Amino acid sequence: MPIKIKTQPDLSVSLAGIRLKNPVLTASGTFGYGEEFKDVVDLNRLGGVIVKGVSLKAIKGNPPPRIWETPAGMLNAIGLENPGVDVFLSDKLPYLRRFDTAVLVNIFGYSLEDYVAVAERLEGVPGIAGLEVNISCPNVKAGGIVFGTNVKASFSLLSALRKATKLPLFAKLSPNVTDITEFARAAEDAGCDGLSLINTLLGMAIDVRCRKPRLANCTGGLSGPAIRPVAVRMVWQAARAVSIPIIGMGGILTAEDALEFILAGATAVAVGTANFVNPHATEDVAEGISAFLAEEHIGSVRELIGQARIP
Amino acid sequence: MPIKIKTQPDLSVSLAGIRLKNPVLTASGTFGYGEEFKDVVDLNRLGGVIVKGVSLKAIKGNPPPRIWETPAGMLNAIGLENPGVDVFLSDKLPYLRRFDTAVLVNIFGYSLEDYVAVAERLEGVPGIAGLEVNISCPNVKAGGIVFGTNVKASFSLLSALRKATKLPLFAKLSPNVTDITEFARAAEDAGCDGLSLINTLLGMAIDVRCRKPRLANCTGGLSGPAIRPVAVRMVWQAARAVSIPIIGMGGILTAEDALEFILAGATAVAVGTANFVNPHATEDVAEGISAFLAEEHIGSVRELIGQARIP
Amino acid sequence: MPRSKVLHQATVTAHEAAGRGFRRLVLRAPELASDARPGQFVMLRVSASIDPILARPFGISAVIRRQAIELYYRVVGKGTALLSTVERGAMLSLQGPLGNGFPEPDRDALPILVAGGSGFPPLLFFAARLASKPVVFLGARNKDCLVPATAIKCCRSHARKVYITTDDGSAGKAGFVTDALTAFLDGSRERDRAVIYSCGPRAMMAAVSKVAADRNVPSYVSMEERMACGLGVCMGCSVAVKAGGYKRVCKEGPVFDARVIDWSEHVVLPVPNGKQVK
Amino acid sequence: MPRSKVLHQATVTAHEAAGRGFRRLVLRAPELASDARPGQFVMLRVSASIDPILARPFGISAVIRRQAIELYYRVVGKGTALLSTVERGAMLSLQGPLGNGFPEPDRDALPILVAGGSGFPPLLFFAARLASKPVVFLGARNKDCLVPATAIKCCRSHARKVYITTDDGSAGKAGFVTDALTAFLDGSRERDRAVIYSCGPRAMMAAVSKVAADRNVPSYVSMEERMACGLGVCMGCSVAVKAGGYKRVCKEGPVFDARVIDWSEHVVLPVPNGKQVK
Ligand SMILES: Cc1cc2nc3c(=O)[nH]c(=O)nc-3n(C[C@H](O)[C@H](O)[C@H](O)COP(=O)(O)OP(=O)(O)OC[C@H]3O[C@@H](n4cnc5c(N)ncnc54)[C@H](O)[C@@H]3O)c2cc1C
Ligand SMILES: Cc1cc2nc3c(=O)[nH]c(=O)nc-3n(C[C@H](O)[C@H](O)[C@H](O)COP(=O)(O)OP(=O)(O)OC[C@H]3O[C@@H](n4cnc5c(N)ncnc54)[C@H](O)[C@@H]3O)c2cc1C
Ligand SMILES: Cc1cc2nc3c(=O)[nH]c(=O)nc-3n(C[C@H](O)[C@H](O)[C@H](O)COP(=O)(O)O)c2cc1C
Numbered sequence A, B: 001m002p003i004k005i006k007t008q009p010d011l012s013v014s015l016a017g018i019r020l021k022n023p024v025l026t027a028s029g030t031f032g033y034g035e036e037f038k039d040v041v042d043l044n045r046l047g048g049v050i051v052k053g054v055s056l057k058a059i060k061g062n063p064p065p066r067i068w069e070t071p072a073g074m075l076n077a078i079g080l081e082n083p084g085v086d087v088f089l090s091d092k093l094p095y096l097r098r099f100d101t102a103v104l105v106n107i108f109g110y111s112l113e114d115y116v117a118v119a120e121r122l123e124g125v126p127g128i129a130g131l132e133v134n135i136s137c138p139n140v141k142a143g144g145i146v147f148g149t150n151v152k153a154s155f156s157l158l159s160a161l162r163k164a165t166k167l168p169l170f171a172k173l174s175p176n177v178t179d180i181t182e183f184a185r186a187a188e189d190a191g192c193d194g195l196s197l198i199n200t201l202l203g204m205a206i207d208v209r210c211r212k213p214r215l216a217n218c219t220g221g222l223s224g225p226a227i228r229p230v231a232v233r234m235v236w237q238a239a240r241a242v243s244i245p246i247i248g249m250g251g252i253l254t255a256e257d258a259l260e261f262i263l264a265g266a267t268a269v270a271v272g273t274a275n276f277v278n279p280h281a282t283e284d285v286a287e288g289i290s291a292f293l294a295e296e297h298i299g300s301v302r303e304l305i306g307q308a309r310i311p
Numbered sequence C, D: 001m002p003r004s005k006v007l008h009q010a011t012v013t014a015h016e017a018a019g020r021g022f023r024r025l026v027l028r029a030p031e032l033a034s035d036a037r038p039g040q041f042v043m044l045r046v047s048a049s050i051d052p053i054l055a056r057p058f059g060i061s062a063v064i065r066r067q068a069i070e071l072y073y074r075v076v077g078k079g080t081a082l083l084s085t086v087e088r089g090a091m092l093s094l095q096g097p098l099g100n101g102f103p104e105p106d107r108d109a110l111p112i113l114v115a116g117g118s119g120f121p122p123l124l125f126f127a128a129r130l131a132s133k134p135v136v137f138l139g140a141r142n143k144d145c146l147v148p149a150t151a152i153k154c155c156r157s158h159a160r161k162v163y164i165t166t167d168d169g170s171a172g173k174a175g176f177v178t179d180a181l182t183a184f185l186d187g188s189r190e191r192d193r194a195v196i197y198s199c200g201p202r203a204m205m206a207a208v209s210k211v212a213a214d215r216n217v218p219s220y221v222s223m224e225e226r227m228a229c230g231l232g233v234c235m236g237c238s239v240a241v242k243a244g245g246y247k248r249v250c251k252e253g254p255v256f257d258a259r260v261i262d263w264s265e266h267v268v269l270p271v272p273n274g275k276q277v278k
């Protein structure tokens, strides 16, 4: 029964023990390390920040062109360019620590050992609320297999990480699979504290005059509103398969979009490509959720998690 | 070397032995049985018509709401409503026979036996150029498995169909799989004459006020420009994995979109959701390809098939 | 120049607020206008871009000098919001006329038109074309949801009599439109000549159908469903029928004999305030 | 009212064809205008819909009375085609000023500005702000691709001298802009005080850089790449640098010391006729 509310709706959620003041996070790779948005978004207003993927050593990324616009979306093949975990800790994290917002560090590697080493470097560092493990970048091949599309490999990787860190672990799943629930369960079985989904869909565009792919990398990851229906479906499926919380993402532009994910079963949401469309998207989504709750006389956003009913 | 052309560019292609006057077909389920477009499109101008899926018995389809609009796309869960193969033969095919265009019949069933029975009914019927086998409708469960997401099941089904018919067979693949090339090879191994891809991506949308899925069926198939990058990528991958011809589709609105598929390796293309956006889309795409070839001094569209080069 | 019999490029010759939240749009499209019959609709592209990607269905409320068609619509979502910004002189693509239209009543019949909420546009057109003057019922939740004044005026000029009801009594008589209809039918000596045509919210049409069926009065309803193609190919606009299975609103409809519809089917369609109803 | 330092709602105060295929757009955005430095750019949303979804980058060609910014653009694709339909009085969202801008030359330096094709807008702004009058080179394939007359006039008013070249000789001197630049440099007694700033097609900037490097003349280039965010977070706009790795055009650029750029990197960007070039 909806509670009659006198005050502001309660937006706070607990994400695997991490208290978020609201369920809105920034999606990895679309918000840098936060500082880039200093003139745009007040980080204190966000539930949290998921930073750009961090690896053991600096990675220079793919050659340009790296992006291409598509109908209601975009392709990217950045190649996970990043300065490496040490530079992250010395130059990027201190800025983020100044804010009252949860910091989730997105990590990845080219091998299981790489991943573990990054996790170990981040262990015990103040100001880090949790790790999001990217096992799903369409462009990272690891030991001949792509972790994110092989259930066994992802289980081993996540199990090893579970041993390496006490930080809350979120497995970021790939949508480029036949059955998302297999991967969701493997992550849960490996001891992950939560899931993050979806990463980008593998896509491609061709320049018909040059007769060449639009991206130097040939294929790239599709993100943006175009993929939202696929993302909502996968969150819905995963939420029914596991009992750990989910960070839902994929094409969220507005509060209504975010609420779709929450109703499908996400405890929190991440805003990605929308940051490029409207740099205020994260704040707007958080405010919009609050306005929706008020309008519908719902006391807390927690009442909505997973509440979509089958007709 | 491009041929200097005096006359009109040559748009004809041979699709597994079927001569198409141009590479533009209608995607199954988006053009009915052709007659519905009688005041709109001159079927003589199309390479061919792929009709709405036909099953052994009439199927009444899913309860409404059956469709929902999404960013640059739409979800549908029609549930393969169709009058059954006998009514197709008596009431629908005669109309199509009047035109100089290739007719491909999209077939499906709830069991292997169903599929075979439909194929047998169509065997030897004049005016049918080939069969497109839908093993990928997100909503058809068959004997507990979805053929399109299980390599072995799809191989058995297609092998059985191969024995049942001498008509050219095109396997319509599902994009909701980890590795499209496995399915492409299984179809080739089963003796299919060609592939058709992609069918819709499984998606979902939620009405946040009602807290219910937008479709009565809960999930539905995502089509339209939104999915084009995924479709182009899959055609590109499949074309590299097999040597049978491909009918490429997924979000084609314009001639440029169609050319992306052809450069990625498709011999022909099918226009689906675009028929709802612009009922002339099929004719416009065919004319646009012709104009492009003329402008670029390319003698025949066949010169472009699979010609996208890796950078 | 139409590129085919159903596809047209139309010029916006008038577009203005019509009161009570409605806007009136007049589109110059001569071939369409001369073909159109009452009860038919058009699929209008509200944007030249693919956002939104689908055309929107609107009933035709009038044909003006065989040159133009008139539409009335309410801004209820993204598509109609975009449409409301279109200026006079702009060109819009549309398809039509689509659907079957209202069946013509017999020469000596008494046509009764029942419009609820935003359902009046096709009935307006029908009223204007009927050989024998109809009796018209206009119902709404309250005054603000009622048919705009210009449309009421237009009804009055074509109707024998216009009855207005609002649920809350803020305009016309208080009560449901079906109450007024029942009272009329039961007090009328012409009941056996009556034929009812209704268009409006599903619940209202279901109620009207019942009133009619109970009295053995023939009745027709104009249904709404989400549409993608409008041409009968996507099978997206189906409504359940009592005989089992479904009929396409865009092809076998939008006008159906009320007795064929399975009114028990659950349907969700947006209503003007942006909220959803069952 | 800007919602933050870089996000603005601007009113279109002028928008017209400027000749030679260019259009001139003036946007009232006071905070942006007073902050902007030559060489900086804006990310402009060409549509309120999500088709297209990304904003488009444009260099600032002038600041008008600290209230408005001026842009010059060519219609080359979907986004610019949509932009060209925007009318005076319309509101557009944009971000800016973005990027680093041109480094100011020393007081006694001789600034040389080299614009190729559509690369002139930021140099126009720079010319107007320079303390010492620059020498300007304007190059193009032919007369029809040249900088519009209004912009040339504006250059002349700020420059010590304006040299015009076209590859085919249809306007100004026949030949490449680099030929004229080389001739000027090699004939000038001020060469050791020269600093070159160039903006235009990649191939031209590479050639200009070589001319400069060969003569030990400092030179700066304003780079173009596809952009998604403009804020340095997507890493989409990277250009290869000689030191290895990449720099972001939107953040470390768009203006770079020409010597840091790895000119051998292969780049594909659309050119105005809609065709693609390497
Ligand atoms: C045959 C027919 C005739 C109609 N005639 C009129 C009319 O004369 N005047 C008028 O104001 N409205 C009419 N409608 C309803 C009108 O089509 C919708 O109000 C309109 O499509 C809403 O679009 P939107 O983008 O603003 O809303 P959104 O809610 O953003 O639309 C989202 C999707 O739902 C569909 N949709 C939303 N509401 C309806 C609805 N009530 N019926 C069918 N699909 C809907 C849209 O087409 C779109 O695909 C008619 C509908 C049908 C089927
Ligand atoms: C820093 C910077 C400053 C610029 N200043 C100007 C200017 O002052 N005047 C002007 O006319 N143009 C300028 N451009 C180029 C301008 O951004 C493109 O012409 C425009 O984005 C094309 O958009 P479109 O939708 O019409 O073309 P489309 O070809 O449809 O665009 C498709 C995609 O490619 C991108 N794109 C296309 N061309 C370019 C390009 N040359 N550079 C970068 N991305 C591109 C688009 O942003 C879009 O994402 C500048 C580009 C950059 C990076
Ligand atoms: C430019 C870009 C860079 C990205 N980089 C990363 C990354 O480093 N690590 C990661 O896990 N996901 C990365 N992603 C994926 C996003 O975090 C997100 O999962 C995806 O884009 C879907 O959400 P959206 O549609 O809201 O963008 C990136 C996405 C984009 C568009």
Ligand SMILES: Cc1cc2nc3c(=O)[nH]c(=O)nc-3n(C[C@H](O)[C@H](O)[C@H](O)COP(=O)(O)O)c2cc1C
Binding pocket: B027, B028, B029, B030, B052, B053, B076, B078, B080, B106, B134, B172, B198, B199, B200, B222, B223, B224, B225, B227, B249, B250, B251, B252, B270, B271, B272, B273, B274, C234, C235, C236
């Ligand atoms: C309304 C609708 C009905 C469809 N029905 C069928 C069908 O009966 N059989 C089938 O194989 N594919 C069916 N499809 C899939 C299309 O043929 C096509 O594979 C898909 O829509 C992708 O192409 P598009 O993006 O151009 O629409 C249907 C698609 C839509 C939108």
Ligand code: FES
Binding pocket: C226, C227, C228, C229, C230, C231, C232, C233, C234, C235, C236, C237, C238, C248, C249, C250, C251
């Ligand atoms: S709207 Fe497509 S069948 Fe009716």
Ligand code: FES
Binding pocket: D226, D227, D228, D229, D230, D231, D232, D233, D234, D235, D236, D237, D238, D248, D249, D250, D251
């Ligand atoms: S455009 Fe995103 S980093 Fe430069």
